[in-house]
Amino acid sequence: MTKQILTAVAFAATAATAALPAFAAEEADVNGDGMLTVSEVQAVWPEVSTDGFMSMDTDGDGLLSEEEVADARELGSLPEEG
């Protein structure tokens, strides 16, 4: 029974990843520092221009924090997760 559940969970995770046009911010964060650089963003959202990135980077530190990503999603500048 447990094995069946684990298989189902693994399958669901694989299917979700394959179908996702948008990535979770944690997946985009290649170096795992909790912040997204312009290259990390563009690796998963190639449609985001550098200008677009700068407009999302509201405090201008050159990195998107989780909060800035959330704000960008609210404004529709970044694709929603899943």
Ligand SMILES: [Ca+2]
């Ligand atoms: Ca990062």
Ligand SMILES: [Ca+2]
């Ligand atoms: Ca920032």
